[in-house]
Amino acid sequence: MEDTIDYIKQFLLYGNKEAAKWIGYTRDEDEWEQYKLVIVPGSNLLTGERKEWTVPDYTKPPRAVKRSEMTDEFGETIGGTWVIDEDIVYNTLFLLSQAELTMDLPRDEHGRLACKNSVLGRQGMATIPVLDEYSRLVTKLLEQALPEQHFSKIYLTHDVDFLTSYRHLRGFLGAIKRGHLHAALRALHSLEDDPAFTFPWLHAQDRRVTGAEEVYFLKATEGKGLDYPQYDLHGGDCLRLIRLLTDEDAVIGLHGSYYATEDKSYKEEKQQLEDVLPERVTYHRNHFLRINSTADLLALADAGITDDFSLGWADQIGFRFGTTRPARFINPSTLEVTELTIHPLSIMDCTLSNDNYMNLSEEEAYYAAQQLIDKVRLHGGELVLLWHNSNLNGTYHKLLYQEIIDYICA
Numbered sequence: 001m002e003d004t005i006d007y008i009k010q011f012l013l014y015g016n017k018e019a020a021k022w023i024g025y026t027r028d029e030d031e032w033e034q035y036k037l038v039i040v041p042g043s044n045l046l047t048g049e050r051k052e053w054t055v056p057d058y059t060k061p062p063r064a065v066k067r068s069e070m071t072d073e074f075g076e077t078i079g080g081t082w083v084i085d086e087d088i089v090y091n092t093l094f095l096l097s098q099a100e101l102t103m104d105l106p107r108d109e110h111g112r113l114a115c116k117n118s119v120l121g122r123q124g125m126a127t128i129p130v131l132d133e134y135s136r137l138v139t140k141l142l143e144q145a146l147p148e149q150h151f152s153k154i155y156l157t158h159d160v161d162f163l164t165s166y167r168h169l170r171g172f173l174g175a176i177k178r179g180h181l182h183a184a185l186r187a188l189h190s191l192e193d194d195p196a197f198t199f200p201w202l203h204a205q206d207r208r209v210t211g212a213e214e215v216y217f218l219k220a221t222e223g224k225g226l227d228y229p230q231y232d233l234h235g236g237d238c239l240r241l242i243r244l245l246t247d248e249d250a251v252i253g254l255h256g257s258y259y260a261t262e263d264k265s266y267k268e269e270k271q272q273l274e275d276v277l278p279e280r281v282t283y284h285r286n287h288f289l290r291i292n293s294t295a296d297l298l299a300l301a302d303a304g305i306t307d308d309f310s311l312g313w314a315d316q317i318g319f320r321f322g323t324t325r326p327a328r329f330i331n332p333s334t335l336e337v338t339e340l341t342i343h344p345l346s347i348m349d350c351t352l353s354n355d356n357y358m359n360l361s362e363e364e365a366y367y368a369a370q371q372l373i374d375k376v377r378l379h380g381g382e383l384v385l386l387w388h389n390s391n392l393n394g395t396y397h398k399l400l401y402q403e404i405i406d407y408i409c410a
Contacts, residue, residue: 042087082141088134095322097332111292115316126318132379147380154212155384162390163231165196196390217255217285220272226258233276253283266303282306301340312345315357324381348386349397362396
């Protein structure tokens with residue numbers, strides 16, 4: 001498993017392969033002088049003999065080290081070598097493998113691991129990018145340059161749960177029942193008048209951010225249960241949206257169905273979406289952020305998904321992966337580094353506003369978003385925003401999104 005150890009070392013050093021060779025991961029004190037920095041392994045990772053891995057039992061969650069502790073005193077010098085007696089390799093493995101999904105922790109009504117029940121959430125570290133703090137420490141001790149404050153990438157993403165509000169039978173009848181007949185008739189006459197068809201406005205906002213990647217996740221399954229309503233991928237409205245997005249160089253990804261986590265139907269859904277697109281689908285985010293097991297992530301990789309954007313908490317903004325940076329998913333059973341890249345979700349609109357989540361006012365939501373955005377920029381990480389096209393009417397999210405875009409561009 002040397003490849004996995006090497007990957008973790010390089011991750012801790014922002015991809016610096018040469019400097020990673022200066023890090024030792026061994027208990028053998030006779031070897032320490034070979035390195036500039038040594039991380040002492042925990043007993044649940046190694047057999048006790050040098051560099052021989054066993055499969056971790058993951059009964060020991062990582063200790064989240066607070067920023068105030070991330071000083072030179074976190075380790076000690078022994079014979080000219082920095083020695084860190086905190087297994088930050090294991091801690092990194094634990095978070096990058098999402099090992100807590102294998103643990104018997106309380107789940108919400110959708111089978112999701114809520115922030116309050118997660119390892120980081122229970123330690124009050126949800127909004128602290130713990131692994132990035134490790135990286136800053138290790139980089140400093142090896143006298144390497146820290147990354148400048150910047151966004152390595154900005155992803156402005158939108159889950160298309162509702163293509164339209166009134167241009168289907170149930171929505172039209174619901175509009176009549178609520179006294180919105182005239183609005184429904186306008187929507188029937190013109191797609192742009194449907195309240196959920198806010199894509200031109202979203203695109204206008206997104207294009208203000210230089211270099212940002214604009215991503216729309218489309219559903220490709222029957223509209224049963226919590227996947228309702230399903231839009232017809234071959235229908236005129238959806239094809240019109242696809243043309244609009246592809247003409248503007250937006251990326252279209254798969255919005256995996258709510259039930260895909262149960263029947264692992266990612267391949268079939270991906271193929272249905274690809275049937276109407278000019279390019280292969282490689283991006284994915286699951287409906288309801290419903291990644292409930294590491295088997296879901298492995299199934300995505302098996303389906304040909306290369307980049308997943310699902311891993312955030314629904315109930316709390318923050319850093320579920322413990323980092324602001326993308327990372328390859330590590331299979332917690334085999335300890336193999338997979339080809340699936342996880343992009344940590346930074347902020348979702350309804351997380352801020354829903355009364356069963358953070359339940360913030362517009363002013364509070366802007367402040368919370370601002371604080372998180374600043375941390376991503378500080379660590380040179382990726383900023384991944386999720387705003388739903390159907391959440392821009394009747395809430396503060398239209399104004400808030402505009403204000404957040406202003407802040408990013410400032």
